[in-house]
Amino acid sequence: MADGGDSGAESEPGGDDAESEPGGDEPEGGIVERVSAEGAFELLGNETRLATVRALFEADDPLSFSALRDAVGVRDSGQFNYHLDKLRGSFVRETDGGYALTAAGAYVVGSVLAGQYTKTVTGDPVPVDADCPYCEGSLAALFDEEYVRVACADCDRNVISLFVPPGAFEDHPREEWPAVAERWTRRTFENYQHGFCGICHGPVDPHLELDPPDVHDVYDAGVRYACGRCGDDMFANVEATVLSHPSVVAFYYERGIDVAETPIWAFDWAVQPTASVVAEDPPRVEVPVEHEGDRLVLTLDEHADVVEERRA
Structure with a gap:
């Protein structure tokens, strides 16, 4: 590799030893499909394989082949190796100490324990x-x-x-x-606010809605968080969207209240139609945050970003 000095060897331009220029044909990396969705569900549609990932999830350390087979309760080593081989790479990985779960394997067991599907x-x-x-x-x-x-x-x-x-x-x-x-x-909700869909983890685009159809008879404005990948969305009244904003957290912290430890229904302004539409093109909405006579007013733009704040 050249270091800017005399390397003691020479290479012809374009020869086998030529270095790639930045932006050349070197791969940049990306998302690679390890197994198809159909294949992943098929791999787990077997009692022995599901028991295998659960046994590894419950183990404190990687398990040897024999220890894992005993934990699953399969006597036939050939049959067990067949099922284990199907899981390798996708849900199970080999380490120096034996077999362990991949992150995907851990998530599978976590979903089972959470009861999301069962x-x-x-x-x-x-x-x-x-x-x-x-x-x-x-x-x-x-x-x-x-x-x-x-x-x-x-x-x-x-x-x-x-x-x-x-x-x-x-x-x-x-x-x-x-x-x-x-x-x-x-x-x-905070996952959506940080840009991640709760269904597929795809990118989320928030936008302010005036007279939202979901709750048009109650709230004048709301925020819709729409996923650009799967199309799922989450809707919230605009008041609730600012509860975790740093200025709101600080406002209450100064008054001895931890927003994170206080249920949302304890903040009347956050669950009532207290916001005001102050402009329509582009839309601007003001949300008043109140506590015992003290008042903080936040202004949100069309992207549901706080663009102005003032104490009143």
């Missing part, structure tokens, strides 16, 4: 220690098959509504389920 949440509503922001009713967590809603027991308006994997609730007392659902919703 479980559902049922049962009576769980009361929430908060009043409805729209009427004088009380909030409760409602379980509608795949979705969990925190809504008013009287007017049925939602405060939050989102799919929550059943496994998220399993290690919590039932009375804590509304708080669990709220934390999961906020976590998922």
Whole structure:
């Protein structure tokens, strides 16, 4: 390799030893499909293979072939090797110490434990220690098959509504389920705010909507986070979108309140139609953040970015 001095050897231009210029034919790297989607589901559609990835997930260290076979409970080493070979590269990797899961393998087991494909949440509503922001009713967590809603027991308006994997609730007392659902919703929502789709992890494009059709009878503005890959989207009232903004977090921190540890329904301004449309072309919306007489006003642009803030 040339280092700028006399290397003691010479190469003809374009010969075997010629170095590639930047921007030449050298590969730049990219996303490579390791296995097709159909192939991945087919690999896991077998009891022995699924038991294999679970055994590796539960192991503290890589397992040898014999130890892994014992853990799965297959006597025939040839048969087990056949199934293990199918998993190699995609869900299982070989290390110096034996077999271990790839990241994809760990995610597969995690999805099984979370119950995303195999479980559902049922049962009576769980009361929430908060009043409805729209009427004088009380909030409760409602379980509608795949979705969990925190809504008013009287007017049925939602405060939050989102799919929550059943496994998220399993290690919590039932009375804590509304708080669990709220934390999961906020976590998922922040993923969209940071540009990642909650379904396919594709790029998300946020945009401000005036008179949104989803809640046009309640809110004057909202933010839609649309995925450019799968087309999925998430919608939120514009007030709720600024709750995690640094200026809002700091505003409450100065007053002894941790926004991250406080459920969204404790912030009246975030769950009520308090925002004002101050311009339509391009759209601008002001969101007032209030606490005991103190006031912070944020202005959002058409991309749902905060472009101005002022204390009032």
